Amino acid sequence: MSIADYRKQFGEHGKDMSLNLSNLFGNVATSGLTPGQFYGTALSLAYSLEDKTLIDAMEAEAQEHVEENVFAAAKLAATLMAMNNIYYRFVHLASDKQFAKLPxxxxxxxxANPGVDKVDFELYSLAVSALNGCGMCIDSHVAVLVKHNVSAQAIQASIKLAAVINGAKTAYALS
Known part of the structure; x- marks a missing residue:
């Protein structure tokens, strides 16, 4: 199942998500992201959402655009951010700031060696951190990306992917 097939399953309530998915995946070249960044980010989000149908559609879509190392790095980003986003969200939100001082x-x-370019992995991690709602991690990933001269357009594109893929998962589930 491709992304096009996936979005065809949405009911009327998912019309906007269908259009948003079509727009994002139909305009990869103008997103500000390389194919590895775009599809790696999309894969990391699908893996994070743990939805088999979405994962299958995303993997089928990415298969012709990226190498196997991108799939592995996307899984790594999803896995590490699942842990880090919980821990650092707690540190950030806890009123007692002693936890921020503990290792x-x-x-x-x-x-340290995600199998893809560090900037690409930071984009994957940023999108997953946004999905998981970890402000501390978002700030950290954005700072690294800005330091590496990643454009605001590329950073925004990774977050738009997070927003739309999350909405698409909901639209599919409600269909």
């Missing part, structure tokens, strides 16, 4: 002690060695 996290969480293994995340995969971030």
């Amino acid at each position: 996290a002690g969480l293994r995340m060695n995969g971030m």
Whole structure:
């Protein structure tokens, strides 16, 4: 199943999500993202949402555009952000700031060598962090991306993917 097939399943309530998916996936070249960044971000979001139908559609869509290392890096981003976003969201939201001073002690060695360019992995991680609502992680990933001269358009595109893919999952589930 492709993204086009996936969005055809939406009911009337999902019309906007269908149009948004079509617009995003039909305009990858003008998104400000490379194909590896675009499809890697989309894959990391699908993996994070843990929806088999969405994952299958996203993998089918990405298959012709990226190499296998992008699939592995997207899974790594989804997995590490599932852990980090919970931990750092707690640190950020806890009224007692002593927790921010304690070492996290969480293994995340995969971030040092994710199998794709560091900027690409940061974009994947940013989108998943936005999906998971971790402000502290969002700030950290944006700072790294800005330091590496990633455009505001590319950063916004990764967040638009997060928003639309999350909405599409809901539209599909309600169909």
